[in-house]
Amino acid sequence: MPTTARARDTAAAQVFRGVTEAAIEAAARAQGIALDAAQRAAVPRMLRPARRHVYLHGPAGRGKTWLMDAAFAAAPTARKRRIHFHDFFPELHAAIFRHRHDLNAALDELLRSPDGDGHVELLCFDEFHVHDVADGVLIRRLLAALAARPVAMAVTSNYAPEQLLRHPLFHATFEPAIAEIRDRFDVIVVDGPRDHRAHASHDRGFAAGAWVTGAAPGRSGDGVVLRVAERDVTARALSEHELHATFDDLCSEPLSAREYAALARLRSQWLITAVPPLESLAAAPAQRLANLVDVAADRGVRVEFHAAGEPTALADAPHPPLDLARTLSRLGSLRRVVAS
Template structure:
């Protein structure tokens, strides 16, 4: 049985749009299945997940960002000599009882190697009766979109749809782009001046780096400077994906970041498309001008 909080915990001083209200209804309705919240960027999925997690009456729970969870799963998998069951036991630990509720933020699958481990992970979680509540920009059928590998993942997608109620959170407003955040990340800047110190785009994204490397980078800092950022279309696909992953980590860990680029933010992703690019630009759109509270969509001089 999925832990179920009362509906009133989603009552706020702002009006929920219809999609958010329907998702809140689903999260507060008793049921045996988990919940898969998916939809475009900035629609409030993470807020819904966090509100649910903070108010369910159980201590046997974990809330994780998918990048962090997958890094820990890899580490436990190797530490436990490639036993997925032992690795899952490790990461479900809460200090008292193993987690019976696992909340994933930003669930996605791009790499076939990761997909194989995710298949085994989900099998192990479902075998233990762990309830999943998930957010994603991808509908289940759109996971692992590469047509060469997608058919391999279809059985896992079907299992997800059997175990989780799929709820679309597709309201009309990208609340991040509307500038409603007061986070530390949102206090960062996008500048067209040469930066000093920090790390270059090439250092962080052109070399082979994992999200685990980015998580380690920000473990002991709340601020970061990234310089020499080119137009996204001029970077190769791997560097562009790494930059998207890096911004995911910076956003989730709430690290104030000053981005020094050679193009204005509104030109940065011209010629690029896809859900990861949409999420990237939605998050970057929260950045403020150094001299005003306006969203940094135009050229900003530092």
């Protein structure tokens, strides 16, 4: 990196300017959370990094997202945006198309601050990942474009930078981007021994849902067609508070994270019935289930799954989804119920 760029990054190193360790501890106490040793060690490095950006990585359920979200909430600026990576990429592709493949024009649109006056100073990505070579090419361009802008980034990931785009045929093409991440981000490991989702309270959000094994509920329907994200999606029913769909409605059809996010905006409580034995799933439905779980967890959707078997059986599918550990961690946070 040129000296001038290094100096600029150092000058902008306060990713979470104005956030104190005391504010993070207070947020934890307010939610009844006891930070483990790995989280406590990460806090000062996250708040006072040597570089402009921070990259938190570690196994699923270790509290990376919670740390980032607590700091994001406490950051004393309105010019900030927090987004799940599943949501950002469809937005980015659509904006690039609108601006005739001009990445900088697309970023001008996406990074405009909520008040409409200027651009965001703080950008937080949850669950950063690179599995696809085409996405890898775009992410390389994205990192270079963001480096030229006065924006600080915080990223959470289940992968160390060197583990991104692990496919042996394509990994070398992403190594320049990995070098950029190592150069521009403080890379912080959060790898405590405990999966906190396994001990989550069940009073709010995704963890308030349930995984029910046994008899299916009595409600059914012929189907209702919902128009979401410019696509027709069939569900069993839509009540005032709840969306009812079968597994086939949501995971056997070619839906993406974009459609799941639109459904999350439509209703914050879902009933998903007729979930087959997960060890029997083909690759595409298994991956859609993982994407659905990611979106529902990020959006705080309360989901009640009615299933033929256990969620852990997903690991025995012929082609388990990418980010399997994260999916199992999130499904493990649900209440377990055996229908009588």
